[in-house]
Amino acid sequence: MSSTPAPAARAARTPVLLGTQMLFNIGFFAVVPFLALVLTDDFGLTALAVGLVLGVRTFAQQGMFLIGGVLADRFGARRTILTGCAVRVLGFATLALSLLLPSPQLALFITGTVLTGLGGALFSPGINVLVSDAEQRRPPSGARSRASLFAWLSVAGELGAVIGPLVGAVLLGWGFVVVALGGAALFVLIGVFLAVALPRRTGSTRQQGIHGRWWSLGDRRFVAFSTLHAADLLAFNQLYLALPLQLTRAGAGPDVVALMFAWVSALTLVLQLPVSRWCHRVGAARTLRVGYALSAAGFVSVAAGALAPLDPTGRIVSVFVAAGLVIVGHLTTNPTAQGLVPRFAGTLPTGSFFGLLSTCGGIAVLLGNVAVGALLGWEAAPALAWVFLAVPLAVAAVWVPRLVGAVGASSGSSLGR
Missing domain, CATH: 1.20.1250.20 (MFS general substrate transporter like domains)
Structure with a gap:
């Protein structure tokens, strides 16, 4: 029996992936743009120190993508995406905890920023794998020119990048703790949704049986x-x-x-x-x-x-x-x-x-x-x-x-x- 999914399943998967990318960016940009403000106002860091902390966060995400990709090959895209959501929830919760303690804890806040990056390093390669898989399964376009699914992914992500800071700015009126917990709650919902929406067996047939x-x-x-x-x-x-x-x-x-x-x-x-x-x-x-x-x-x-x-x-x-x-x-x-x-x-x-x-x-x-x-x-x-x-x-x-x-x-x- 062929391992290729039924057409209805393929059609349902692409909107899920694009919607997920938008929600990822809403949650990310609702929180991360305000990290520099917290580091300056609550912890009194200099601009150089803030840049270093945010640089470490960026490297924890972009620099670790190779590891996330290898794990997606080894354990499957679905599992690494869900793990990435869990790690980002933990990261946002840690950010909130660092400010809820009797005195703000810088080390805990930095740990939270790194965890948010590591979460992205896990789920983003998995999303790319699934989008690539969906792109390969699309029927030929013939003489027509069409936008790739990666272009649609960019548009969906940009919508999230526009909406996210607006959501964060509204929540910031109740304090950054509410912003961080709101981001954590959104990623919990995303994780639950993907646990239901993503098929347990993901990846193309060429990848099955090959360890990462x-x-x-x-x-x-x-x-x-x-x-x-x-x-x-x-x-x-x-x-x-x-x-x-x-x-x-x-x-x-x-x-x-x-x-x-x-x-x-x-x-x-x-x-x-x-x-x-x-x-x-x-x-x-x-x-x-x-x-x-x-x-x-x-x-x-x-x-x-x-x-x-x-x-x-x-x-x-x-x-x-x-x-x-x-x-x-x-x-x-x-x-x-x-x-x-x-x-x-x-x-x-x-x-x-x-x-x-x-x-x-x-x-x-x-x-x-x-x-x-x-x-x-x-x-x-x-x-x-x-x-x-x-x-x-x-x-x-x-x-x-x-x-x-x-x-x-x-x-x-x-x-x-």
Whole structure:
């Protein structure tokens, strides 16, 4: 008897995954954006110390994706997703507990931030595995161009990223403890829902009976691909680091920074699906080349604005242009890169491949942000930070399409290539 699920089951699974991604982001962005405020106001940490704590949290998530992916291969996506939900509930509850004790406990709060990251490192690779599986089972589109499920996942996640801070801001009126407990309660509900909605036997038929291993590390082409593609996540993270700092240097207030975030969210919601259809039409190699080039052009525009004799308004405009180019580049490259994972994996399970792709990005962000922060403070060379960000994107634009072209449809097992 075939192990392929019935069509009705396949149709029901995709909305569950997309809805789950939106709920994940609502719960995440309802809590995490307010961590810096608590660390500053309740614990009296300096900006440097706050950055370090949040950097550790980010690395606990992005840096541990490879482990989460291997566990998804070994124990199944469903089990790792549910475990990730439980760990994030524990993390949010720990954040609340650190402030409920007679005196605020910084060590406990930091433990909670790390646990929230580890929870994401467990459930996100599992979601990617299931979305990839659903994408592979979709019927051929023929001559039509259609958005990939990873593009839909991006839209669903962005909706959650827009709604989450609004929910958190409302709950913050009752204190951060209520915000953290509200996030924990939401992830409890998500976990219960997924325990019922996700089939107990997940993953494609090609993955059944193959135990999870560090398959991705044995594929030299995929390691190179993941390393080069890390430039995309580093560029994307500058929407929250370097570009807001540049706006502040140009004399912009918090309202202008918030407007930039709204601009980025609007572009994501409006353009992700049309961009994905274009990507489907022109092919992965050309898509990636264009996407990396767009992001690089964004940083070049900021560099030009920093060197040119522009007034503050002109510099603010250059940052908005850069943010637009970077986000469109990310909308182009990120779903495409995730969609290529099954081609690299061949007949092997995809969990460790998705994990390595994200882990390389997490390492690039951790190290790259330190370098960007240092270069931004070098007043003698105001464009150097932006050139530093543009160069790896330009390198990726040249080399990644060659790697993609080298991965043929008959790749099979990619181990040791």
